[in-house]
Amino acid sequence: MLCEWIDHQLFAVKDGAVLFGVDQGSLFFIDELTRDALSRWNIRPTLELDDVPMADREILEGLRDARFLAPSGARHRLETPEFDIAAIPLSTMVLEVAQDCNLACSYCYAQGGSYGRAVRLLEPETARQAVRKLVDDSGDKETVTLVIFGGEPLLNMAAVTAAVEEAHNLSREKGKRVFVSLTTNGTLLNPDIIEFLHQKRIAVAVSLDGPADLHDANRPDLNGYGSYTTITGNLTGLLQGATAAVAARVTLTPEQWPRIEEVFFHLLELGFHEVGIAPVSPVRRELLPNAEQEEALLQGFSALSRIFLKAAQANRLLPFTNLIDLLARLHLGQTKSVSCGAGYGYLAVDTEGGFYVCHRLVGDESFRVGTLDEGADPAEIRRALDSLTCGKQEMCSSCWARTLCSGGCHYENHLRENQLGLAPGGSCDFIRRWFQLGIEVYAELRRSGADEFLQRLGKRVKC
Numbered sequence: 001m002l003c004e005w006i007d008h009q010l011f012a013v014k015d016g017a018v019l020f021g022v023d024q025g026s027l028f029f030i031d032e033l034t035r036d037a038l039s040r041w042n043i044r045p046t047l048e049l050d051d052v053p054m055a056d057r058e059i060l061e062g063l064r065d066a067r068f069l070a071p072s073g074a075r076h077r078l079e080t081p082e083f084d085i086a087a088i089p090l091s092t093m094v095l096e097v098a099q100d101c102n103l104a105c106s107y108c109y110a111q112g113g114s115y116g117r118a119v120r121l122l123e124p125e126t127a128r129q130a131v132r133k134l135v136d137d138s139g140d141k142e143t144v145t146l147v148i149f150g151g152e153p154l155l156n157m158a159a160v161t162a163a164v165e166e167a168h169n170l171s172r173e174k175g176k177r178v179f180v181s182l183t184t185n186g187t188l189l190n191p192d193i194i195e196f197l198h199q200k201r202i203a204v205a206v207s208l209d210g211p212a213d214l215h216d217a218n219r220p221d222l223n224g225y226g227s228y229t230t231i232t233g234n235l236t237g238l239l240q241g242a243t244a245a246v247a248a249r250v251t252l253t254p255e256q257w258p259r260i261e262e263v264f265f266h267l268l269e270l271g272f273h274e275v276g277i278a279p280v281s282p283v284r285r286e287l288l289p290n291a292e293q294e295e296a297l298l299q300g301f302s303a304l305s306r307i308f309l310k311a312a313q314a315n316r317l318l319p320f321t322n323l324i325d326l327l328a329r330l331h332l333g334q335t336k337s338v339s340c341g342a343g344y345g346y347l348a349v350d351t352e353g354g355f356y357v358c359h360r361l362v363g364d365e366s367f368r369v370g371t372l373d374e375g376a377d378p379a380e381i382r383r384a385l386d387s388l389t390c391g392k393q394e395m396c397s398s399c400w401a402r403t404l405c406s407g408g409c410h411y412e413n414h415l416r417e418n419q420l421g422l423a424p425g426g427s428c429d430f431i432r433r434w435f436q437l438g439i440e441v442y443a444e445l446r447r448s449g450a451d452e453f454l455q456r457l458g459k460r461v462k463c
């Protein structure tokens with residue numbers, strides 16, 4: 001039988017190798033014999049299995065059964081599907097309750113929380129309308145997610161309270177679960193707000209960038225004073241008696257990347273339940289990293305991943321959410337045909353009741369796709385997404401990480417390519433190395449029999 005190879009990538013791991021099936025997101029351990037046979041035969045674009053010497057033929061038949069080889073001509077290249085946006089229910093809404101902020105973070109992508117507009121707060125009635133829209137447009141989804149966001153959302157407790165009340169009322173009326181989370185800079189938390197958050201079981205993400213020197217350099221208040229002491233002073237109450245996860249959202253600038261490990265453990269010591277670390281978006285050219293800094297970022301993630309692995313082998317979960325999310329997806333073999341949910345069931349609403357395809361693109365008219373009164377226009381969503389995804393398809397179609405990455409974050413790409421005028425693909429090396437690291441950790445976990453642990457992670461993935 002004439003066969004051709006299905007796209008795959010081979011990774012050396014401790015005590016062997018794993019083969020990653022790109023389109024199906026599958027991972028297989030292979031022994032030395034298979035690796036040798038593979039290197040002998042996968043240099044040929046097609047091969048006649050019947051002509052292969054028996055010793056290798058059996059191995060290649062095994063690879064064919066595992067879908068790394070397909071009958072010639074039967075191999076389908078995965079095209080990006082054309083989703084019918086009008087048919088996709090709304091599942092996540094990011095509600096900008098305050099386009100205003102009491103901090104002046106050095107890397108803010110939202111121009112101090114205003115998104116380049118006049119400072120403005122969401123009317124409580126508009127907050128209620130938005131939540132109703134989320135539930136009404138959610139089709140047969142049993143659970144929807146409301147993310148209360150800003151600027152700094154706690155500057156507008158009237159709208160926060162209105163949105164949460166509406167979410168609870170609608171949950172009862174419609175029999176749907178409205179999962180509510182709130183992202184805050186943590187400076188305005190007080191006992192009343194904390195009690196409200198606890199009582200309503202709201203998951204809270206606090207933006208805190210690590211130890212005081214590092215955090216304060218990134219996140220000063222409007223008078224230039226650091227915000228670390230205020231935030232950590234408020235944390236005790238938030239963490240004590242928490243009824244939902246309290247996560248730290250960390251953003252680090254390139255010169256801070258060598259301190260990733262220290263940052264992570266500092267935040268764990270403060271009592272956070274989860275820690276997610278994001279390299280800063282280059283909202284200014286000065287925030288673009290050099291090669292050495294990029295290496296430090298990878299080394300930092302790698303060091304944390306090794307610690308994660310050791311803990312996992314002892315059945316303990318280190319709450320490093322970057323890696324947890326990746327391992328969970330690898331375990332489920334979950335592939336992506338689009339990079340994220342933006343526009344596909346995920347929309348942001350600004351303080352004027354305008355819909356945007358993503359919260360980070362709020363304020364930019366080219367990504368405004370409707371209003372709460374008129375609804376989000378599927379044709380406008382398609383137009384906005386097409387403008388964000390053009391130009392990269394060819395590069396991505398030959399990339400082994402395409403079904404894990406699927407083009408990367410639209411906002412990051414827009415920022416780099418359209419606003420900074422950089423060539424596409426500047427972060428691809430890092431992206432691929434991060435996925436490779438995840439695959440290596442995953443392989444070691446499987447090797448050490450941590451299947452139950454991985455199953456627990458798999459359950460965390462939001463479909």
Ligand code: SF4
Pocket residue numbers: 392395396397399400401402403405406407408425427428429431432
């Ligand atoms: S790593 Fe780069 S080339 Fe590969 S899929 Fe992602 S954006 Fe595309």
Ligand code: SF4
Pocket residue numbers: 339340341342346358359360408409410411412
């Ligand atoms: S475009 Fe980027 S920031 Fe926006 S939802 Fe997608 S991944 Fe997230």
